[in-house]
Amino acid sequence: MTDLLDRLPRALEWHDGDLYLLDQTRLPLEEVVERQDSVADVFEAIRVLKVRGAPAIGVAAAYGLCVALGPLREGPVDAMRRRLPEVAAYLNAARPTAVNLSWALRRMEQRAARSTTATTAAELYAALVDEAEAIHREDQALCLGIGEAGAALIAAGAGVLTHCNAGALATSGIGTATAPMYLAHRAGVPFRVYADETRPLLQGARLTSWELGRAGVDVTLIADTMTASMMAEGRIDLVITGTDRVAANGDVANKIGTLGVAILARHFGIPFYVACPSSTIDLDCPTGADIPIEERASDEVTSFGARRTAPDDVKVRNPAFDVTPNELVTGLITERGIVSAPYGENLARLFGPDAPRRSGASR
Ligand code: MRU
Numbered sequence: 001m002t003d004l005l006d007r008l009p010r011a012l013e014w015h016d017g018d019l020y021l022l023d024q025t026r027l028p029l030e031e032v033v034e035r036q037d038s039v040a041d042v043f044e045a046i047r048v049l050k051v052r053g054a055p056a057i058g059v060a061a062a063y064g065l066c067v068a069l070g071p072l073r074e075g076p077v078d079a080m081r082r083r084l085p086e087v088a089a090y091l092n093a094a095r096p097t098a099v100n101l102s103w104a105l106r107r108m109e110q111r112a113a114r115s116t117t118a119t120t121a122a123e124l125y126a127a128l129v130d131e132a133e134a135i136h137r138e139d140q141a142l143c144l145g146i147g148e149a150g151a152a153l154i155a156a157g158a159g160v161l162t163h164c165n166a167g168a169l170a171t172s173g174i175g176t177a178t179a180p181m182y183l184a185h186r187a188g189v190p191f192r193v194y195a196d197e198t199r200p201l202l203q204g205a206r207l208t209s210w211e212l213g214r215a216g217v218d219v220t221l222i223a224d225t226m227t228a229s230m231m232a233e234g235r236i237d238l239v240i241t242g243t244d245r246v247a248a249n250g251d252v253a254n255k256i257g258t259l260g261v262a263i264l265a266r267h268f269g270i271p272f273y274v275a276c277p278s279s280t281i282d283l284d285c286p287t288g289a290d291i292p293i294e295e296r297a298s299d300e301v302t303s304f305g306a307r308r309t310a311p312d313d314v315k316v317r318n319p320a321f322d323v324t325p326n327e328l329v330t331g332l333i334t335e336r337g338i339v340s341a342p343y344g345e346n347l348a349r350l351f352g353p354d355a356p357r358r359s360g361a362s363r
Helices: 002-007 039-047 054-072 077-092 099-114 121-153 178-186 203-214 224-232 258-268 343-351
Strands: 012-015 018-022 033-036 159-162 192-196 219-222 238-241 245-247 252-255 272-275 321-324 331-334 337-339
Touching: 002 178, 012 054, 012 121, 018 054, 033 039, 033 054, 039 054, 039 077, 054 077, 054 099, 054 121, 077 099, 077 121, 099 121, 121 178, 121 238, 121 272, 121 331, 121 337, 159 178, 159 224, 178 203, 192 203, 192 224, 203 219, 219 224, 224 258, 238 258, 252 258, 258 272, 258 321, 331 343, 337 343
Parallel strands: 159 192, 159 238, 192 219, 238 272, 272 331
Antiparallel strands: 012 018, 018 033, 245 252, 252 321, 331 337
């Protein structure tokens, strides 16, 4: 995978005890990488979407804990152990919908609890860095697994629609929704991707069309309002999106607008797949109705970039995600293969407590 990764942007990097994030709010105009000097920096980066996408915020939060605890390395180990849950709770509050955030932070806490032989703060810190690096490496492997499971869905000549950005920028690897695209492209399959803009924050325009284009994938940008007519014209053969959380019954939370795309796909008889690493499956969440949906600031809707586009006193709603019911999902592309209905049964069998264990993973 290194050849692919080398051509893709990196959302985050960890070097010599420091976390670096590519500021995605400035893309595609500027590529600015910022060192995160405090846990408040990391919290803010997640909140304002400098780092975004479910897997990437999980990895960033795991390293964010290390950023917070690093300065306590010379002190007593108990002080670090006491501080850890406070920092984890703080970071976990940055955004509510993507389950990867709480999943990664829980793994970090579990690692600390297991590290009973760490008698100094320096040893405990080393164990936590090791866990964050494991989460980071595993995320890359999950992306690759999704790519391998999903690449065959992309036939020569196909038109593939994606929504928002579930690409390299949303993960630490080759993306989730984009992973089948990158592998099909590397295998020489000719196909075209339609990236919708994804109002209000334009992740499709600013991020997906940028990263796919940079990697040499044939990508066409469309406004969200064009999706139905592109489908009606027969240009779309397949939809692949990412997800922020999959409930136990297979309902899928993803970027606002995904539900509309899924309904359109059903109307036009187009398969609708959701790329989903196991880190995004929440078997403790029974249905989509139980997924917390983030409501973001109104100015994201009342302006287009820096320009105000609505009256000052207009009432606004700005839910950042919606829930697509499982019956609209043709399949979940996971690192363990494509999961289809009945989702409750199949997700529990593949990812529940009795499922075969994955290396290093603890749910
Ligand atoms: O608000 P964002 O940009 O974090 O939303 C991102 C998405 O909705 C992605 O589709 C999802 O996180 C999957 S990323 C592999």
